[in-house]
Amino acid sequence: MASSNSTRRPPPDPVAVLRGHRASVMDACFHSSLPLLFSGAADGELRVWETVQHRTLSSTWAHGGVAGVYSVATSASIGNRIISQGRDGTCKCWAIEDGGLSKKPLVTFRTNTYHFCKISLVKSPVGAMESGFSPMELKDDERDVPAISSYQMGGRNIMALAGEEPSQVELWDVNVGERLISLPQTQNMPSTEHLKKGKGMCMAVQAFLPSESQGFLNLLSGYEDGSILWWDVRKPDVPISSVKHHSETVLSLSVDGSCTGGISGAADNKIVIFSLDHGMGSLTLKKEINLERPGIAGISIRSDNKIAATAGWDHRIRVYNYSKGNALAVLKYHTASCNAVSFSMDRKLLASCSEDTTVALWELYPPQSRTTRAMPALMHDAEQQQ
Template sequence: MASIEQPRRRRPPPDPIAVLRGHRAAVNDTCFHPSLPLLFSGAADGELRAWDTASHRTVSSVWAHAGSAGVYSVAAGAGLGNKIISQGRDGTCKCWGIEEDGLSRKPLFTVKTSTYHFCKMSLVKSPSTDARSGSSCSTSDVEPPRVSIEQNTESRGANPTEAPQEHDQCTTSNGHNMLAIAGQESSQVELWDITNARKIITLPQACSADTTDHPTKRKGLCMAVQAFIPCESVGYVNILSSYEDGSTLWWDVRKPGLPLSSVKYHSESALSIAIDGFCNGGISGGADDKVVMFTLDHPKGTITLRKEIELERSGIAGTAIRPDNKIAATAGWDHRIRVYNYNKGNALAVLKYHSDSCNAVTFSSDSKLMASCSADTTVALWELYPPKPQSKVEITQTD
C-alpha cells in the first residue's frame, strides 16, 4: 500500500537560513564543493556562480554556456579536487578551475558530447564512509573502476551480453574522472572520460552499426542517470537510467547489451534519481504524483520497491539523499521542497519558501546544509535535522 505524505509532527516548517540572490534567470542546478565552503549554481541564461556558504555572498561568476542553452547541471566531487563540471544544453560539458579569486575565467577543457536534451549528467559515485549506519564496505575496499572500450568490442563483433575480456578493459585511477549522460541517441546512455574528452561506452551497446532497434528505444528519452560503483562490482561502473515512459534500468558495463534489471514505478516520465551513500538503494521522482524509494539487490541484480509515497501535487524535478543516509529531499514543480526520513520513508517537512518551480536540491558533504534552487532565480540554504556528532569511541564488530 502506498503511504500518503503527511509530516508526523505538525509544526511550522523552518525558514531558510539564507537566500542567495543574484541570478537573473531560472536556477537549474546547484551543488556544494566537497571540502571548501563553496556552493555552485547554474542558470538558464548560461551563468555559473560560486557562492561563499559562510558569508552568503557571490565569490565569482562566469558565462559558462550560450545564453540560449544555459547551464543545466553542475557537479563537484572529491576526486575532481578544485574543479567543477558544468553541463549546458549546447552539447558540451566544461571543467572549471577553482582559484583564489573564484572560478577560472576560461574552462580548463571542454567535452563535446553533442547531447542537447534535459538529462542532467552524473559523476560516478562510490560507497561512502560518511554513511554512518553500517556500510558493507568503504571507499578503500573498491577497486579502480573499469569499463569496456566500446570501439574494441564492437570492432570484434562481440556478443553484447557477454562480459568484456580482460585485455579490452580501460582502468582509471578513480571514478571521478568519468561522467554518465544521456547519449547523442537520446534513449541511450553514454559514459565519458572527462579528462581525455573520450566516450568510453554506450548503453545499450549494439553488436553492429544498426542501433535503430535497441531495447531502450521504445522507452523514450533518457531523463535521468546515476553512475555508481557498488562494492559487489569489484570496481566496474554501474548506471541507473530513467526514461520518458516511467521506467528505470540498471546497467553493469560488463554486460552492455542488456540491463541487469528493468522496473516501472512511475506512470509518467521519471525525471530524477538519486542513490544512497552505500549504493544499495535510492529514491526517484517523476512527472506523476509519487516519490519512490527502492533497494538494489546486488547478488540478484534486481531493483525492489521499498516505499511509495503519494503526493498531493504532481511533478518532482530533483531528488537527493544526505551523505549520512538519514535524510532524503525532493524538489517539486509546486514550489515545494519535501524532506523525508530516508530509512523509514515518512515525511518530515514541507518547505514553502520558493515562489516558482523547484529544479534541484542537494546536501553538503558534512550533512549540515541543504540547498535548493528554483525558477524564481534564487538559491535557498537550509539547516535541517543536523547530524549527531560522531562518537569518539568506534564500536567494531568481531566474530
C-alpha cells in the same frame, strides 16, 4: 482541548537566500570540502557562492545564448574541478581557484546533446576511497571491457549523460573529454532500436560504483515511459534489470551513500524508494509515496542515509526519513517550480534552487556532537506526528 496540530512547530525558514541570478536556477552543488556552492542558471551563468557569509565569489558565462547551464557537478574524486552542462551541445570542466573559477575551461566536451537529462558523476560508497577499496583481479572475459573497468578510472574520472542518440547513455572521461562507451553499444542495433521505440529518451542518470561490483561501474537510467534500467559496464548490450514503477517520465534518480538503494521521482504523482540487490541483480520497490501534486525534478539523499529531499514542480521541498519513507517536513519558500536539491558533504546544509531565480540554504537535522543528546526540534516534532 487544543488539537495536536496547534502544538506542531512550523517548518523552518531558509538560513539564507542567495540572490543574484537573473534566470531560472537549474542546478546547484556543494564543494566536497570547502564552504562553496556552485549554481547554474538558464541564461548561461555559473556562479560560485561562499556559504559562510553567503556572498558571490565569482560569476562566469559558462554556456552562451539561450542554451543556459542545465547541470553542475563536482565531487571529491575529481578534485578542485567542477563540470557544467549546457544545452549547447557541450559540457565544460573548470578549475576551482582562489576567488572562483578558471577564466577558461580546462576541458570542453563536445557531446552534441541537447536534451534535458542532467549529467552524473560517479557515486562511490561512503568511506570506500578512505578504506583503500580497489578492484579485484579480473576474469578472462572481463579484460576487454574499456578503461572504465578500473576503480581509478571508473570512480574518479567518469561522467555519465544521455547520449547524442538520446535513448542511449554515454560515459565520458572527465580528464580528456573523450567518450568511452554507450549503453547499449551502438553496434547492437536491435537493442538500440528497441530501447528508442519502447522507452523513449533517457531523462535521468545516476552512475555509481558499488563495492560488490569488483570495481566495475554501474548505472541507473530513467526514461520517458517511466521505466528505469540498471546497467553494468561488463554487459554493455543489455541491462541487468529493468523495472517500471512510474506511469510518467522519470525526471530524477539518486543512489544512496551505501549504493544499495535509492529514490526516483517522475512527472507522475509519486516518489519511489527502491533497494538494489547486487547478488540477484534486481531493483526492488521498497516504498511508494503518493503526492498531492505531480512532478519531482530533483532528489538528493544525504551521505549518512538518514534523510532525503525532493524538489517539486509545486514550489515545495519535501524532506523524508530515508529508511522509513515517512515525511518529515515540507519547506515553503520558493515561488516557482523547484529544479534541484543538494546536500553538503558535511551534512549541515541543504540547497534548493528554483525558477524564481533564487537558491535557498536550509539547516535540517545537522549532525549532532557526541555530547549532544537532544534531538533537533524539527526531527522531534516530525516523529511526534507519526
